[in-house]
Amino acid sequence: MISSTTNKQVKFVNALVKKAKTRREEDLFVAEGLRMCSEIPKDRIHTLYISEAFSKTKECKALRESVKHIELVTDEVFKSLSDTQSPQGILALVKQYHYTLDEVAGASQKTGKPALLMVLETIQDPGNLGTILRAGEGAGVTGVVMDANTADIYNPKVIRSTMGSVLRMPFVYVENLHETLKELKQRKIRLFAAHLKGKNAYDLEDYTGDTAFLIGNEANGLTEETAAMADTYVRIPMEGRVESLNAAVASSVLMFEAARQRRNQK
Known part of the structure; x- marks a missing residue:
């Protein structure tokens, strides 16, 4: 002992x-x-x-x-x-678990369902990252892509927040996020950026095909360069004086809207 x-x-x-x-x-x-x-x-x-x-x-x-x-x-x-x-x-x-981009982006092929990816840029709060993984598993997300500046997924606070989802959710860190986004586009995965400049509310878009949501840093959102690579900007309408949501909450809203649409398609 x-x-x-x-x-x-x-x-x-x-x-x-x-x-x-x-x-x-x-x-x-x-x-x-x-x-x-x-x-x-x-x-x-x-x-x-x-x-x-x-x-x-x-x-x-x-x-x-x-x-x-x-x-x-x-x-x-x-x-x-x-x-x-x-x-x-x-x-x-x-x-530790290790996945390649090919495994993460192609994880949906095992189930025959369309891809549903979360692409995270400089998410720094461990609790947010863990919550995104946990909510993502619940919403049927097929993989998570993160830039090198995102928090360490193996931080104990992240591990606790995932409540076990880190053991099951394919994920990958990438050195060049923009090159990765180009590759996702080549795979015919449509990129949606959660952005204040979005013309359409998030629930007016179609997420039943291969989809990736781009989520930016808690304080600054997506960089202009990353946001510019999105196929479509979407916004989450707000009441009152609130301008934006916590990154994990915004991610959850989008993921579960995609899940709702896919359930209704069956």
Whole structure:
């Protein structure tokens, strides 16, 4: 049992929690909590850390099955591992997922359904990114494309916000977003930019074909260069003095409108 916060493994986990660079170099991320850890495929779990208190629960037995590397730690040490205020006593180091643009853009081919992509430019709030993935899974999004300036998808705050969707949603970071948008156009995927200059309200457009929504930075929106590559600008009508929505909320409005249209088409 690990009983010291100066233990090398404790320091390693702390580095993975705090540093994106360490996560990239080690090709691992940290997932915490009973629900999240129970959804991770067992073959992707590198190490499972269990608190002394959690080890005595009935839930622990099921989670331990088929996991090769398990470390038991004191409750006090587990608090130092945890990135939450009320740790549940279960934490996993997980092998990262890697997808290509071809896999993300072509993910819909496996289901035979039209593509529904979210293209994110410099989304910096981890909570927003995680919520977009979670809502995206619920709306039937087939993949997420992000520029290099978007928050690290393996940030623990993102992981918590996804509620497991990060394990199932294909995603890719791209170095050159504009070249990527050109490639999506070549694939006949229509690009819609959420933009204040949109002539049509979002619910007047047709999203039943191959579709990608472009979502910009929380403070500044899409850059002019990226917005210019869209086939169509759409706006979300506002009442009162509100000019725009939070990036995750705007994304959800658009994604679920696409989902509604596709349900009605059946």
